Amino acid sequence: MPEVHAILSASSSKRWLNCTPSARLEQNFPNESSVYAEEGTAAHELGEYKLRKYLHERVKRPTSEYEDEEMEANTDIYAEFIISTVERIKETCPHPLVMVEERLDYSYLVPSGFGTGDCVIIADGTLYVMDYKNGKGVFVNCDHNPQMMLYALGAYHAYGYLYSIKKVSMTIIQPRLENISTFECSVEELLDWAETYVRPRAKLAFEGKGEQVPGDWCRFCRARTSCKACADEAMALVKEEFLDLDAGVLEDETEETDATASFDPDISVPTFKSPALLSKTDIEKMLPTLNRIESWIEAIFAYVSSEAINHGVSWDGYKVVEGRSKRQFLDTKSVVAAAEKAGYTDIYKTELISLTAFEKLMGKKKFQEILGEYVVKPPGKLALVPDSDPREAVDLQTAEDEFAVLD
Numbered sequence: 001m002p003e004v005h006a007i008l009s010a011s012s013s014k015r016w017l018n019c020t021p022s023a024r025l026e027q028n029f030p031n032e033s034s035v036y037a038e039e040g041t042a043a044h045e046l047g048e049y050k051l052r053k054y055l056h057e058r059v060k061r062p063t064s065e066y067e068d069e070e071m072e073a074n075t076d077i078y079a080e081f082i083i084s085t086v087e088r089i090k091e092t093c094p095h096p097l098v099m100v101e102e103r104l105d106y107s108y109l110v111p112s113g114f115g116t117g118d119c120v121i122i123a124d125g126t127l128y129v130m131d132y133k134n135g136k137g138v139f140v141n142c143d144h145n146p147q148m149m150l151y152a153l154g155a156y157h158a159y160g161y162l163y164s165i166k167k168v169s170m171t172i173i174q175p176r177l178e179n180i181s182t183f184e185c186s187v188e189e190l191l192d193w194a195e196t197y198v199r200p201r202a203k204l205a206f207e208g209k210g211e212q213v214p215g216d217w218c219r220f221c222r223a224r225t226s227c228k229a230c231a232d233e234a235m236a237l238v239k240e241e242f243l244d245l246d247a248g249v250l251e252d253e254t255e256e257t258d259a260t261a262s263f264d265p266d267i268s269v270p271t272f273k274s275p276a277l278l279s280k281t282d283i284e285k286m287l288p289t290l291n292r293i294e295s296w297i298e299a300i301f302a303y304v305s306s307e308a309i310n311h312g313v314s315w316d317g318y319k320v321v322e323g324r325s326k327r328q329f330l331d332t333k334s335v336v337a338a339a340e341k342a343g344y345t346d347i348y349k350t351e352l353i354s355l356t357a358f359e360k361l362m363g364k365k366k367f368q369e370i371l372g373e374y375v376v377k378p379p380g381k382l383a384l385v386p387d388s389d390p391r392e393a394v395d396l397q398t399a400e401d402e403f404a405v406l407d
């Protein structure tokens with residue numbers, strides 16, 4: 001669940017662990033809820049309901065304006081993964097401890113630190129921590145994921161003295177990106193990370209001390225649009241990679257002269273470096289920073305636009321205008337009545353229900369029996385991502401063949 005109270009929340013831990021002053025800097029900016037966050041909350045509630053139902057708890061199905069077939073299918077994937085894990089565990093441990101939406105307090109380590117674990121299981125010496133991610137914008141890797149490790153620390157702190165826990169298994173379930181990734185470590189490794197890395201950095205973060213360090217963790221930082229470190233990084237890159245390139249820029253500090261001006265032997269003539277193009281290595285060096293700067297620039301524009309449109313802030317040299325809009329019917333009932341009165345009756349189109357709706361209508365088994373042979377899963381759109389992305393690289397030859405078959 002989204003954590004709204006902890007300053008050093010688990011969900012923002014990658015940020016405050018890497019850039020310790022960020023948590024306090026963020027407090028200067030409102031924590032505005034977004035439709036994505038609301039949608040995420042609705043999906044979490046639906047997933048929670050499905051798990052509690054499996055655990056035979058008395059629960060009422062939540063309702064939300066965001067609920068649709070996709071959310072139903074995604075929360076099914078989440079619930080089914082956990083249910084199958086619990087069922088597998090039960091083969092050797094008949095009564096595992098299963099907790100849903102458990103508050104996990106790690107404040108013994110991080111001042112005021114707590115979070116909510118979507119699902120925590122303890123069985124056979126292993127602590128399992130599962131987290132549902134509804135987003136599809138950023139692939140969340142579970143490997144040494146600090147949010148998951150803080151949840152695990154909170155759970156271990158609460159239950160470690162009751163159960164003999166030797167191993168921790170953390171899983172992120174992010175169905176919209178087909179991402180189910182698990183990271184396992186020993187309790188010793190977890191505790192060592194907590195004491196040697198987290199504790200000192202959490203102290204700095206709570207006090208708002210340390211250095212501002214830009215990185216991929218800046219993406220959701222509320223201070224980003226006013227962050228000097230981000231601006232400095234972007235400007236340094238622009239200066240180093242563009243202005244200093246050998247691409248026909250002035251070599252010395254001399255002012256550029258007008259070629260048509262009359263010749264004066266006392267005025268030094270500027271010299272130019274020979275024209276050049278960026279090499280592949282130049283571009284490779286820039287890419288990681290450019291990715292970050294691109295999203296930083298987007299955030300700045302979103303921020304200034306929102307300030308102008310929603311709060312009437314005026315930015316020198318900019319104005320608010322109305323965009324193009326599409327014509328639409330105001331009252332569809334009246335449209336139907338008027339069209340039919342005029343003799344136009346062929347005004348509806350029939351559409352086949354979606355694959356997910358069929359699956360819901362028939363049930364998964366029947367769907368597989370009746371329609372399974374007609375289901376194909378086309379390859380996803382190709383995208384260039386950093387090496388750190390945990391998805392496997394595509395074999396371009398095979399991908400080409402798959403697209404050719406589909407064509």
Ligand code: SF4
Pocket residue numbers: 015019021022025212213214215217218221222223224227228229230
């Ligand atoms: S935007 Fe600035 S303050 Fe926020 S995490 Fe990045 S560097 Fe730190």
